[in-house]
Amino acid sequence: MHHSQLIAADCVSEVIKGHNLNQVFERRFDHHQNITPQQKSVAIFLAYGAIRFLGENQFFIQQLINKKITNKKIEALLCVALFQLNHDQSTDFTVVNEAVEAAKFINKSWAGSFVNGVLRNFIRQKEKLQTELKNDEAAFYSYPSWWINLIKENYTKDWESILLNGNKHPPLTLRINERKTNLKQYEEKLKCEAISYRVLGNIALELTQPTAVEKIPGFMDGEVSVQDFGAQLAAKLLDLQDGQICLDACSAPGGKTGHMLEIADIELVSIDHQKDRLYKVKENLERLHLHAHLKCSDLTAVNTWWNEKLFDRILLDAPCSASGVVRRHVDIKWLRRPRNIEMFAKQQKAMLEAMWQLLKKGGKLLYATCSIFNGENQKVIDRFIKDHIDAKEVKWSVDSEYSKYENQLIPSENHDGFFYALLEKN
Numbered sequence: 001m002h003h004s005q006l007i008a009a010d011c012v013s014e015v016i017k018g019h020n021l022n023q024v025f026e027r028r029f030d031h032h033q034n035i036t037p038q039q040k041s042v043a044i045f046l047a048y049g050a051i052r053f054l055g056e057n058q059f060f061i062q063q064l065i066n067k068k069i070t071n072k073k074i075e076a077l078l079c080v081a082l083f084q085l086n087h088d089q090s091t092d093f094t095v096v097n098e099a100v101e102a103a104k105f106i107n108k109s110w111a112g113s114f115v116n117g118v119l120r121n122f123i124r125q126k127e128k129l130q131t132e133l134k135n136d137e138a139a140f141y142s143y144p145s146w147w148i149n150l151i152k153e154n155y156t157k158d159w160e161s162i163l164l165n166g167n168k169h170p171p172l173t174l175r176i177n178e179r180k181t182n183l184k185q186y187e188e189k190l191k192c193e194a195i196s197y198r199v200l201g202n203i204a205l206e207l208t209q210p211t212a213v214e215k216i217p218g219f220m221d222g223e224v225s226v227q228d229f230g231a232q233l234a235a236k237l238l239d240l241q242d243g244q245i246c247l248d249a250c251s252a253p254g255g256k257t258g259h260m261l262e263i264a265d266i267e268l269v270s271i272d273h274q275k276d277r278l279y280k281v282k283e284n285l286e287r288l289h290l291h292a293h294l295k296c297s298d299l300t301a302v303n304t305w306w307n308e309k310l311f312d313r314i315l316l317d318a319p320c321s322a323s324g325v326v327r328r329h330v331d332i333k334w335l336r337r338p339r340n341i342e343m344f345a346k347q348q349k350a351m352l353e354a355m356w357q358l359l360k361k362g363g364k365l366l367y368a369t370c371s372i373f374n375g376e377n378q379k380v381i382d383r384f385i386k387d388h389i390d391a392k393e394v395k396w397s398v399d400s401e402y403s404k405y406e407n408q409l410i411p412s413e414n415h416d417g418f419f420y421a422l423l424e425k426n
């Protein structure tokens with residue numbers, strides 16, 4: 001049976017157990033070989049929705065059932081169905097019927113009537129339960145309490161909009177490759193194909209309907225790449241000039257690598273320690289017809305990959321909590337723990353130390369994360385500057401299309417959350 005709700009529930013139950021959603025999808029879709037593309041996209045949509053609103057779904061389940069559900073797949077199936085009843089356009093009748101059939105498939109003897117009872121009970125009490133939801137902050141915003149508290153602490157004014165934006169659908173943003181086309185020409189192309197869009201910046205636009213990458217005009221020929229508007233700032237801030245020797249530290253899957261090479265004729269070394277992810281950089285560069293020296297190595301083991309030529313520019317896009325891109329990676333908020341932030345900060349500090357030695361005097365290093373937690377961002381930079389008299393922070397500014405607070409891009413309608421600190425070596 002290839003029931004989209006059932007496959008989604010299967011994936012949601014794995015995330016509840018602590019597994020990464022993308023890896024779960026890969027394994028599950030290998031397992032369900034005969035699934036149609038339509039069933040697959042519905043299953044993905046449902047799994048994303050159920051996980052995005054997991055706090056809310058689990059709150060409703062708790063109110064409707066007195067004891068804990070021991071069967072995790074049934075709990076996950078209820079989450080999927082509750083997401084549909086609260087946020088999707090399917091009729092209540094269809095959602096309940098499909099969920100009952102899926103439940104019978106999980107356990108014939110009792111699950112069908114159990115799921116039927118819980119969901120019908122929810123529909124009867126929907127208004128009352130939705131009012132009660134407002135009294136439980138973690139359930140209402142659908143984030144763990146520690147996450148909400150940290151966002152409140154870091155953003156006394158914007159905390160609520162940050163949480164709410166994190167539960168929205170992410171925009172599909174394109175970066176125009178100015179080596180091949182320009183905004184005007186590309187807009188003409190979209191108009192010819194009746195594809196709706198909105199312009200974000202001079203090389204950025206958002207496609208307003210979901211579109212598979214292979215169907216995006218000019219994508220396969222390298223005219224455009226999919227990249228968030230906030231992520232597009234990295235290469236611009238680096239102030240790249242022809243002839244420079246540059247390092248893209250932590251490069252995979254290569255979104256920023258391609259952009260750096262589109263901007264100027266630079267010699268670029270691009271490193272990542274994950275072979276399969278580095279392969280994506282290779283594929284991206286082939287599509288764009290650009291070239292970098294790819295190295296699969298641990299960045300901090302400098303003597304294993306460095307040829308002793310100092311760099312003019314370094315982009316350090318450090319591993320982080322990814323709290324700024326939670327609307328794209330909906331499982332992150334449930335998988336991370338507060339101690340992870342300290343762990344990332346330690347790793348980020350070690351990477352900064354290692355990369356600083358490789359920068360020329362007068363050269364620039366851009367420290368980037370897709371985190372919105374201060375502990376991985378300005379706090380790391382302030383400490384670093386305190387410890388290095390040859391490091392100076394360069395202030396940067398942007399147009400009003402960006403929601404920015406000092407070095408932090410705050411997740412908005414236009415872009416994800418990113419942190420950029422530009423350092424110059426004296």
Ligand SMILES: C[S@@+](CC[C@H](N)C(=O)[O-])C[C@H]1O[C@@H](n2cnc3c(N)ncnc32)[C@H](O)[C@@H]1O
Pocket residue numbers: 249250251252253254255256257271272273274277297298299300317318319320
């Ligand atoms: C935030 S992602 C980079 C995104 C990339 N810059 C882009 O724009 O597409 C961080 C990357 O760092 C890599 N990474 C983590 N630790 C590393 C290490 N010690 N050495 C090299 N790469 C590392 C991860 O494999 C991951 O691909």
